[in-house]
Amino acid sequence: GSVSLDDLPVWTPTAGRSEPIRYQRNEKLDLKISVFSGDITKLEIDAIVNAANKTLLGGGGVDGAIHRAAGPLLKKECASLHGCETGEAKITCGYGLPAKYVIHTVGPIAQGGVGETERNALRSCYRNSLQAAADNAARSVAFPCISTGIYGYPPEQAVHEALAAVREFLDVHHDKLDRVIFCVFLPTDKELYLQNLPLYFPAA
Ligand code: ADP
Numbered sequence: 216g217s218v219s220l221d222d223l224p225v226w227t228p229t230a231g232r233s234e235p236i237r238y239q240r241n242e243k244l245d246l247k248i249s250v251f252s253g254d255i256t257k258l259e260i261d262a263i264v265n266a267a268n269k270t271l272l273g274g275g276g277v278d279g280a281i282h283r284a285a286g287p288l289l290k291k292e293c294a295s296l297h298g299c300e301t302g303e304a305k306i307t308c309g310y311g312l313p314a315k316y317v318i319h320t321v322g323p324i325a326q327g328g329v330g331e332t333e334r335n336a337l338r339s340c341y342r343n344s345l346q347a348a349a350d351n352a353a354r355s356v357a358f359p360c361i362s363t364g365i366y367g368y369p370p371e372q373a374v375h376e377a378l379a380a381v382r383e384f385l386d387v388h389h390d391k392l393d394r395v396i397f398c399v400f401l402p403t404d405k406e407l408y409l410q411n412l413p414l415y416f417p418a419a
Contacts, residue, residue, distance in 0.1 A: 217259040217313040220355055223249040223396060228418040237414045238382055243389040248381075248397070248416055251357065252405050255398040256284035259313035261353035262306070263398075264344045266361045267319040269298050271305065276364045277400070286311040293319065302339030304347045316353050318344045322362030329372055337362055337373060341380035349391035357396035360404050374407045378415040 226248040255263050255277060265281045268274045271293040273282040282289055288310045296319075299305050304320040320343065323336035340361050348356045358377065362368035381395050399405040 218257050219259040228413040236417045240417050244385050250408050251396050251398050255359050258357050260355040262316040262318050262348050262356045263314040264358045265317050265319045266359050269321050277359045302336040304343040306347045318347045320344045322366050324366045325368035337376040338380040345384045354393040357398045359398050374411050382415040
């Protein structure tokens, strides 16, 4: 079955962590973050983000899973979009998915290493995906760990770009979104997110 917003507990920071805080608390962001371990295609929310490739015509990993679950009409709509540049985002309907929309974004390929270009592109993926959601009145959005699979971005670096980009977008646009869900497919990614979330969304 599918997983609705009511089944997704809100993330709250655990007290007593020793890391220095990078961002001050913004109380308007309390209750807006969830971490979901599992298959993003099961989420019955407004929008799920797809870690697509530039063609938008489907691929492996989460992209393949989303296209399989959505059915052939998704590919048909994607084919009308003329691809997508790295760091950009394009929105489609969700078709057979429980989610209303799919936001397709293209992460940087990091096989040659991670520099400023890759970091900026990854942040743009998160920022532009959130902007696409807000522009379409999608108030709940789930992200996979963009670029950290086939595209080779080290997950322990990607988590910081993901969290910083979401934090900075929500600081400005908190009224546009109710919930941002980090969909962690691998147990190691769940650990990374739970470890690092308090740096970006501190309790006090
Ligand atoms: P990229 O090409 O951007 O690296 P991948 O799909 O290869 O994208 O991997 C991105 C992340 O998505 C990886 O952490 C991978 O484990 C995860 N993933 C794969 N399938 C799913 C799924 N069904 N739901 C959520 N995340 C998934």
